[in-house]
Amino acid sequence: MTSLTLYAKLETLPPDLKSEANDFIDFLMEKAKKKDHKAGVAKFGSLKGKITLSDDFNAPLEDFKEYT
Numbered sequence: 001m002t003s004l005t006l007y008a009k010l011e012t013l014p015p016d017l018k019s020e021a022n023d024f025i026d027f028l029m030e031k032a033k034k035k036d037h038k039a040g041v042a043k044f045g046s047l048k049g050k051i052t053l054s055d056d057f058n059a060p061l062e063d064f065k066e067y068t
Contacts, residue, residue: 010021
């Protein structure tokens, strides 16, 4: 759909619906801004406390004992 097609459709609307269409377009623009913002770089420390390692993290694995 081209901008010209959208404009032609918008011009056929009565004034009250043009206002509603304008509000909806504003809503969509804000939604797009939030979506772009969420896709940005994560802030330093934002995962603090969400990732844990087991106490035996550095212990040798049983599966590899035959190779040592």
